[in-house]
Amino acid sequence: MDRQRREKRERLESALAQGVSQLHLDGRSPGVLVPEALQQHFHVVLNVSYYFDPPDLALSDWGVRQTLSFSGVRHAVGIPWDAVYGVGSLVTRDFWLFADHVPHELSDARLQPASAAAVAPAAPQARNLRALEAPEDAKRPEGLVPPRRGHLRVIK
Numbered sequence: 785m786d787r788q789r790r791e792k793r794e795r796l797e798s799a800l801a802q803g804v805s806q807l808h809l810d811g812r813s814p815g816v817l818v819p820e821a822l823q824q825h826f827h828v829v830l831n832v833s834y835y836f837d838p839p840d841l842a843l844s845d846w847g848v849r850q851t852l853s854f855s856g857v858r859h860a861v862g863i864p865w866d867a868v869y870g871v872g873s874l875v876t877r878d879f880w881l882f883a884d885h886v887p888h889e890l891s892d893a894r895l896q897p898a899s900a901a902a903v904a905p906a907a908p909q910a911r912n913l914r915a916l917e918a919p920e921d922a923k924r925p926e927g928l929v930p931p932r933r934g935h936l937r938v939i940k
Contacts (some may be wrong), residue, residue: 795847800841
């Protein structure tokens, strides 16, 4: 794994340790598996987390895999590290930009690395719905248990 891929993985792991994180990626990149409607977009933002129920987020040397829901339809998502150009934490508001991988459509004066908002327009809400087969080298922090669903219900 080269230095840039390793750094992306480390940044995402750091953000995931805090909670929900965002991946900014080019949906047109080779190897990207996203819904067909997003495959022609140069700026796709996906929310990922170990805490989604059920927890199927898998990080590997190849990239990131998770099952997400787009407009109520489940999709297996696969993102190679080379397609990722931004990693953000929704909890700490930290944002890491990998300028070498920013699509040329975003690399003009409109994109300022100091501002995560410049690269984070509204994106389709994504959440986990079912498990994926995790690759052999997938990493999940030990002892991390997803939150349980509430057991109380409203009685009228």
